[in-house]
Amino acid sequence: MPGYDYKFLEKLRRKFLCPLCGKAMREPVQVSTCGHRFCDTCLQEFLSEGVFKCPEDQLPLDYAKIYPDRDLETQVMSLTIRCIHSEEGCRWSGQLKQLQAHLNICAFNVIPCPNRCSTKLIRRDLPEHMQHDCPKRKVRCEFCGTDFTGEAYEEHQGCCPQESVYCENKCGARMMRRVLSQHSLVECPKRTQPCPYCNKEFVFDTIQSHQYQCPRFPTPCPNQCGVSSIAREDLSSHIKESCNSALVLCPFKDSGCKHRGPKITMSRHLEETMRVHLSMMSSLVSRQRQEILELRKQVEELSVSSEGVLIWKISDYSRKVQEAKVRGNYESFSPPFYTHKYGYKLQVSAFLNGNGSGEGSYLSVYIRVLPGEYDNLLEWPFSYRVTFSLLDQSDPSLSKPQNITETFNPDPNWKNFQKPGGSRNSLDESTLGFGYPKFISNEDIRKRNYVRDNAIFLRASVEIPQKIIA
Template sequence: MVRGLTQWTKTLSFPARVSPQRPAKEAKVFQVSPSASPTTPPSPIGDNIDKPAVINEESFQDLEAEKAIMGSIVYCIHHKDGCKWSDELRKLKAHLNTCKHDAVPCSNKCGAMIPRVLMEDHLKYTCAQRRARCDFCAKEFTGHTLEKHSGTCGYEPLYCENKCGMKVQRRHLSQHKLGECAKRLVACRYCNKEFVFDTLGAHHAKCGRFPVACPHRCETAVLPREDLEVHLKDHCTTHLLSCTFKDAGCRFKGNRFSLDKHLEESTKMHLSLMCSVVTKQQHQITSLKSAISKLSLNYTGTLIWKISDYTAKMSEAKVKEGMELVSPPFYTSQYGYKLQASVFLNGNGTGEGSHISIYIKILPGEYDALLRWPFSHSVSFTMFDQTVVAEKACNIVESFIPDPTWKNFQRPSREPDSLGFGFPRFVSHEMVKKRHFVKDDTMFIRVKVDPSKIVAV
């Protein structure tokens, strides 16, 4: 591409270290027409260009200035775009004809000015007039029409939108989604609910409306799966049914009609079987009750006895002579002595009518044959003061050590002593009223048996 000196000098860059240093009076601007050669001095205005140029002193000075200018070291006008060329100004024109960064018209005449360094890519990929084939249908297009064709080519393979993993040509994609895709939605032909196609087989295995045959091959050919249970129970004529008393031991099996006849003819047998079942169940209930009672037994040697409805029980004790309340039995250890406490709310013996009396009894236990007799553990009774401030509570405690000569502490017979041993004047009725021994109509008494103490406290 031909350029004039004035076009070059507009974008020239002179390296500061090699720029010509000439006196200001010697510097003269030299204008060159676009068609003139950089080495040919311009003709005087109005002169015929065919006449030989007259070289005078002033012209000689201009030639020297031009020579100095043309020998100056410059960078390429495209150095900011990446061109590394740098040389004398007179060589710039030749360099621009080959500079890869200098824009030239597209050789396909698409009208674009393309830097030489990008020309190859332009002709191959972006030129609107390039000739190219579609990678999918192999048809030839110009660059402009290829861009329009891309994205619409019927032969381009695309992934199915249902995410089934298949790649299908665009022209067949609609047909694939409707009739071939494993992830398409289809309706079950039996219940009309929609399912993904590849799960339809699993649905059919449990679909309530799926037709199944009677497993006993009766006259009913097929029926919906959800109706099969009712069919076998109420309608199937070949299904063998067990007797309704099979859990009681009856082993009869037959069809519906023979079962009805069996039930009518076997009433006495069924009654006998049921009586045997009831007897077994009664034994089981007794055994379970015994096991539960053992689990609920107290083996700690300490009983916290809660006496509720105190007011009603005290009123009853005052009108009913000798009314005794007995506690749940408890043991000194898992294989120890079996004991039980009793209370007379209106008193007993010397405390009758004025005090609460309390006693302890030794009951016949399962391991009495292995225990030491007479009974010698210390026993203490505590009535708890239920005042709100625990530090101000004043509990009443009475205790004793059994006298080995007393009959009460010998090994009990199957008919234990009816009274036991204790304190007939444990707590006076007046003291009960003064303190908070009864709260919310409830009284708490602790009975503690301690084998380690030999002194009553």
């Protein structure tokens, strides 16, 4: 709007207000024919619309009779106003005509930076801007003395070659930046440097101690075999595999040969002592065979049950029955078992095609006492009840199993229940244990599921009083 829109300290009288804009008149003009006054700009805008009448009384207007009202303008310019920045904090007040002079010094007035940096700011912030923020300000580097604009100085900071800085490797040295690169590459004790042997990076002042342990550091063969440069980590392999001067043991050391000499002479030793080595190997094989037999015996003893119960599975039953028919009186033996820990050693035998009175049509079952490890600690003769069972393999959820069971008490006068005196490998009738030649007929075996998946299960158990077990 063309009129003055400032904060006047007193309420304006009507004669100071432009009828068109409602504000204090700016460059007032008077229509001489009717005496009405308007802002010059407001009246020009009104007449530009093609209406040549006074806005107040609608009487015809003549440009020649419109004159500037100097007296009214003087009165308006003498009115008292506040600074246009009063809301920002300026406390100035004065005549309207003094406003421009005040704005030229007002601390709250927005002005452009005199360095033409495109920044506009209030006058009171100008010194701070000129000193610290203006990219066009003049700044002198304190290290090299060169003058820069503020913008160029920001780029120069941190890279001035004359600035004193500490070594980036934290060695403690301080120098001008222009010599820092040379120091870091050549002089700094904390610079990194590759080991010339393993190529790993190390701090310079530790690389010498590293070389005492470097796996690729060249070392001569301690056996003086002629190889002068071997990587430290390869030295052991060289001595073991390649060095002809290394002392080695004879390949027949395990068989008793004590010879030790340089690797290069070992082939001659082997040729000269071939007969001796052969004899040593024969002795070693004999010893090892005996050890294997003893170990096998120990394994068998460890695998023997010691709970007084044996469940013996006879697999491939049909073939073994046919074999028993062909061979006649063919006896099958169970694994041995103990009646209890540190107890009697027993074994069950079976004639699948019968023995004695049951031969040809029965399954015969016997038990006998074997020489055991603890026989000298036990009471003799063996006198504890023994039970044989042929186990029914029928599904218990479908029918109750009907095991074939026989029990007997050993006759203390019978010789086979006396303390064993040696091994019993003879199949003579006199060496049979006690049992049942007609335990179950071959016909009855087929009636239920005593044979299943071509296998039968025989169970032997010994009743030992609890006090003996304890």
